Amino acid sequence: MTSGTSSSPPHLDTVLGKAVALLRAFHVDDTALSLAELVRRTGLPKATAHRVAGDLVEHRLLDRTRHGYRLSGGLFELGMRAAPERSLLELAMPFLQDLYERTHETVHLGVQDGVEVVYVAKIGGHRQARSPSRTGGRMPMHCTAIGKVLLAYASDDVRTAVLGSELERRTPHTVVAPGLLRRQLTRVLETGVAFEREESTPGLLCVAAPVLDPDGRTAVAAISITGPVGRFRPESHQTAVRAAATSLASTLGRRGRTARQP
Amino acid sequence: MTSGTSSSPPHLDTVLGKAVALLRAFHVDDTALSLAELVRRTGLPKATAHRVAGDLVEHRLLDRTRHGYRLSGGLFELGMRAAPERSLLELAMPFLQDLYERTHETVHLGVQDGVEVVYVAKIGGHRQARSPSRTGGRMPMHCTAIGKVLLAYASDDVRTAVLGSELERRTPHTVVAPGLLRRQLTRVLETGVAFEREESTPGLLCVAAPVLDPDGRTAVAAISITGPVGRFRPESHQTAVRAAATSLASTLGRRGRTARQP
DNA sequence: CTGCAGCGTACCGGTGAGCGGAACAACCGT
DNA sequence: ACGGTTGTTCCGCTCACCGGTACGCTGCAG
Known part of the structure; x- marks a missing residue:
């Protein structure tokens, strides 16, 4: 992956x-x-x-x-024995847990694979927002908060690949203009969070933050909070997600390094 | 499975x-x-x-x-696409979540496979008890709370197989006498909960309750709460686990039935 | 009831994908 | 320099895999 x-x-x-x-x-x-x-x-x-x-x-x-x-x-x-996902998952769980407990909204953990997002964890309560994501499932990068975060920190190859290909329209709000998307990605690098407003699924809003490598250049994963239009204000959770993500990042850094393939 | x-x-x-x-x-x-x-x-x-x-x-x-x-x-x-585990997991998550939030102790979801327990989920916070269990991992049935619950409701074949074989001693407290274990299992059927007191790992206590089939004869899974000797009182959580387990059971019953292999 | 369409299962002879011993190469630590 | 361990490549033999074909079963429509 x-x-x-x-x-x-x-x-x-x-x-x-x-x-x-x-x-x-x-x-x-x-x-x-x-x-x-x-x-x-x-x-x-x-x-x-x-x-x-x-x-x-x-x-x-x-x-x-x-x-x-x-x-x-x-x-x-x-x-479940797959090393990278599992150790990431185990270390991340407590932070996701905290996030959920604080917000009681659906919390996601996702990683990049090729030009898509793979969800490694998804936790939510009984009244969770009806999102199409599932643990082990995939989503395109351009229309999800986690995807945008990962894309912003991805390698040039991947980013140009995604921006070059057609951006599939999922809802009326999906960003399909490469220019706009590119500007959003720049903004992600500046602010450290990405938003999604009904771009993958009608009625769903989302904030995500990157879990950065110790070197701070690449993202090994991203964490997001999702909620329904109406009661949910993504902006008011951005510091929480960011905090969770950076805490997780420093924990990952402290713990044995997750070996990368050559 | x-x-x-x-x-x-x-x-x-x-x-x-x-x-x-x-x-x-x-x-x-x-x-x-x-x-x-x-x-x-x-x-x-x-x-x-x-x-x-x-x-x-x-x-x-x-x-x-x-x-x-x-x-x-x-x-x-x-x-993650394996149907039985995944749907069980997805439906169970909110209940496990509740349980964790109420107790802030490590929560497990396990199913039976052959003569062993397979953990399908494990959630806990930063200060969680150091238990050897891992999601996707296995443990013997005779020395864990989840195992005892599943064993109590298992088929006769499995129960006699386990009780017939040697019960591996894991700690000084492991129950290795088939007679004692059998009596504990009977008690599980009466009370609807099983306990484990440092029988698999020194310093760990555990309560578990069965998630029963709609027919009420067999257990499709079990939920447990684990905590360290000292602050943790298993007895005081038995109603909580039991409640979570039965709620999950009725949700499973309501939702599409999980097909069984012939 | 009959015919048909879709499904799951079983058979079997030809053949190329898989096999693994052996020899080589790249490392160690001593 | 040198035994020991590991990763990699080669190559000819052969048996496991292949898949067209045929059969039995179900359910549905005429």
Whole structure:
């Protein structure tokens, strides 16, 4: 995670490729997929998909249910052992906790992967705002507060890649003009916070702040608070998010450094 | 997850088998493993391990770092899509949140897998008790509060399997006498809560309550509160955990049923 | 009831992807 | 300089994988 601009489609000419293609066929909100659906999504021959899926079940990466296949608990377990995300998550949790307790609004922790945001944690109460984000889910960078923060501190490659490509319109408020977005990013670097006002989802507002590397140049993650239009005033929470983010950053700095890939 | 008594060692005579063997070679607290270490743990020939690990990197299930291989963020993402754990987690979060806010002690959510407990969530503040549990980690059933709860409501097979095998002594307080444990389990069914007093880790106390199926016969998960000897009185939290657990149970019951494997 | 469409499952012979021993290269610490 | 450990590459043999084809099952419409 964190780097890599291209998400190449897995080679389907190797067992492993087919296997991960099957696993990746599941989206965040799928619960169970039928064999036929898997065939449709992966493009694998039916017989092959059947065999490989069967193997995956044997290896406890998939579960077989009445309604089809689903990602198994074993996979959840493995995923939680992923070093970078997990240690970040464990260290961040208390700070997110504080933030939630102070505001009682939905709190997110996100990292950059390629040109998208991946949410590592999301905590909220019973009456939390109906946001489309989910832990382990992805969102574009240009229309979320966390995304804008990460984009502002991202490498030039990524930033130009995003600003160069078309900015998908998600709502009437989505910023689709590269110029405007670029100006917002500059402002993020100056103020240390980013805002989002119904740009990804109607009715949702958001503030985010970066968790910076010890060197202060790049962001390893970002924290945000989300709330509904009406009662929620993003501006009044910016110091809280910023404080949480910098505290987390210094904790990360103190603790063993999270090794980066070369 | 939830069923299955045997954890068969993966067949190393198939690509997929080798791949999952490599992935499973990582334990909860490993950050990075060298190729040599992977060879040692899996028993694969060096050349083979090298090749397959390389393939896994290409498929973004492993990361290559200066210090060796580690589970990648892509795997974290996949794991978070595992249907049963994720939906349980999402629905449970608000209740765990409440519990934490009320007590400010470490809160756990765990499910049963075979003869062990798998922790699905763990939330706590800055001053949380130093417990060895980690999200995605495993613990034996006989020496943890969550484990005892799940064991009390588990199938006869599992219960006799656990009570039949040797109960590993973890601390001087671990219950290693099957008779005593069985009596405790009966008591759990009567009272709806289980206690643990320094049975898995010195200095830690714990209360747990079951999240029951709508039918009330089996437990789909368990919630616990953990605190240090001294300030923490497990008894005084039993109603809180029980309340949280039953509220969660009824929410689960109301929401779409979590399909069970046949 | 019949036919059809979509699904899951099973078979099986050909073949190339995967295999792993061995040899090499790049490091250590001594 | 030198044993020991680790990471990497090579290459020919072979068996695990492949997927077209065929079959049984369900549910739905005519």
